Amino acid sequence: MSTAKRKPSPERSPAPRRVGGGEDPFRDPALFLNRELSQLEFNRRVMAQAMDASIPLLERLKYLCISCTNLDEFFEIRAATVRTALEYGGPLPPDGLTPAAAMGAIHEHAGRLVQAQYQFWNDTLRPALADAGIRILPREAWNAKLRRWLHELFIEEILPVLSPLGLDPSHPFPRILNKSLNVVVVLEGRDAFGRSGGMAIVRAPRSLPRIVRLPLEVSGGENDFVLLSAILSAFVDEMFPGMRVKGAYQFRVTRNSELFVDEEEVENLAHALKDELAGRGFRRAVRLEIAENCPTPIVRILLQNFDLQENALYRINGPVNLNRVIAVYDMVDRPELKFPSFTPRPARISGDTPFDSISRHDVLLHHPYESFQTVLDVMKAAAHDPDVLAIKQTLYRAGANSPLVESLITAARNGKDVTVVIELRARFDEEANIRLADRLQEVGVQVVYGVVGYKTHAKMLLIVRREGSKLRRYVHLGTGNYHPGTARVYTDVGLFTADPDIGNDVHLIFQQLSGLCTEIKLKRLLQSPFTLHKGLLRMIERETRLARAGRPATIQAKMNALNEPTVIRALYEASCAGVQIDLIVRGACCLRPGVPGVSENIRVRSVVGRFLEHSRVYWFGNDGEPEIYCSSADWMERNLLRRIETCFPILDRDLAARVYEEEIGNYLADNTQAWELQSDGSYLRVTPPEDGMPHSAQRSLLARLCE
Structure with a gap:
């Protein structure tokens, strides 16, 4: 794949120089990237995997669906957290972006990502799947035979579990479950009680499959499917006999899914969580997805009901629950359209036990x-x-x-x-x-x-x-x-x-x-929230002292995310002292690399491949006596200061060398699935040199370690 184009800064221009003044020159908000926007950038890298034509077709489908699921969770947690800060206040993050500005930027960047997802689905992936004999048939592609079969399925298997609700003074707007599939219906006419038509809501219970496999004798294809949303829209009139359906529009609302339990005030945490879980699906809304052709007056009613602003609206050209198409991956037995299978190597353990x-x-x-x-x-x-x-x-x-x-x-x-x-x-x-x-x-x-x-x-x-x-x-x-x-x-x-x-x-x-x-007091392990944060800062400062003394100084680390401001400032100081720092950060990274006078000696890359990068490995040069640690903790504020985490050294020299080579050196050499973070917050795809060999860290480990 060609190198990605450079994108403008998500929230502000990059800091071009080291800022002066004050006791700590590294507190300038311009030196920090916004956590939420950096997380959205990670999802763009996942989408890039879906768009990579060298990846097997069904794996590309999986990447697309993962990007949709990731975005759901992003709104449930990260965007919901920003909205809470917008309403109730709180300290600004290190990047200085106000909740209002952050929420606006989130919707702007998420909107572009959603547009890219559906454009890719409609214009590229769905046609490619059809060419490969895997068809997700829209309503306009149904012939009379298929329509009759689907109508019978609707009458016998779907309609009995539906409870359509007409909206009037005695039927207020129903509670809509988080991420559930719903249809808003516009009706005309009078019912048996003389009530005039208006709006109705049809909620699809979780018990209904979101994608239906079609029999070969009905559709003519071995791998043909229809989405539940299409079936509901096609036969919605069956739910309102005698009324005229003027329009039916699918929609989905995403809600805040953070749980709030005051642990110090409850006698039994398990019981308190059970109570909180019961209401999680109906918490505050943060996003509304609706069919692209839904009339504006209907949209306004829904926005008002969910207490959402216009920028939280996402008009969708396709199924609002696109992530549900991932079911096709397991329903289709086409090994040639998936990654080759592999057998993990068993550990070399011998003896009676x-x-x-x-x-x-x-x-x-x-x-x-x-x-x-x-x-x-x-x-x-x-x-x-x-x-x-x-x-x-x-x-x-x-x-x-x-x-x-x-x-x-x-x-x-x-x-x-x-x-x-x-x-x-x-x-x-x-x-x-x-x-x-x-x-x-x-x-x-x-x-x-x-x-x-x-x-x-x-x-x-x-x-x-x-x-x-x-x-x-x-x-x-x-x-x-x-x-x-x-x-x-x-x-x-x-x-x-x-x-x-x-x-x-x-x-x-x-x-x-x-x-x-x-x-x-621990002898070998570092532990959050007590010694891990202090230990990391101590090892970073040790490399800083070595660099200032003219000694070789290196920090290399691999993790899922980096946002802890004290650690970031310590890394900036180390960079200014001459420490060479290489970070492999899969997801959100709030550090700006490559800023002149601040982070010129820091390089950050992200590797997105077949497997989700999840290991955390920290390596410090230590003046020729390197130390390497593995950990359950990312360099995040929550992990280092508000969780119970462990960080353990690899004491065996041979195993330490192996961990470094497989988890650090191998990934720093990746030039096919790696992305380099730029100082403006964008990422550029790394490509093999013209005179060099392509290297994939994950594929090399598959070849080396698997049977």
């Missing part, structure tokens, strides 16, 4: 290239091993029907002491985690909900085993969740170790989470 191998040497796992099954196997072995006395684990997202959870249950039934720290507030997994907590408690697992005011985001597993006359601790630490599903599509690093110092550190953290104690 996995503990024999881990006791001899640390074991590194690089997912998804190396199998997460190793973690499941260790847990299964621990559950059945008579010498294992206790298991302690954190769970942020575990996934439905996880074998890992079954092992925890088996361990408890086998009489082992099992403690699980479950984060009930894991966004969009709250309900699943409450159910998981209830299930574990039923079999005698001690379930802990973490610490009031701090999400437990750390990824830790501790197994206590009796070996002879002594107890030995076996530990797994990771950058990603204990989730078999995401372990197949997210890149993450995990470490099994029997190192006594690390084992004791993890023991102390679990003790801190489940009991009451003062701040603990």
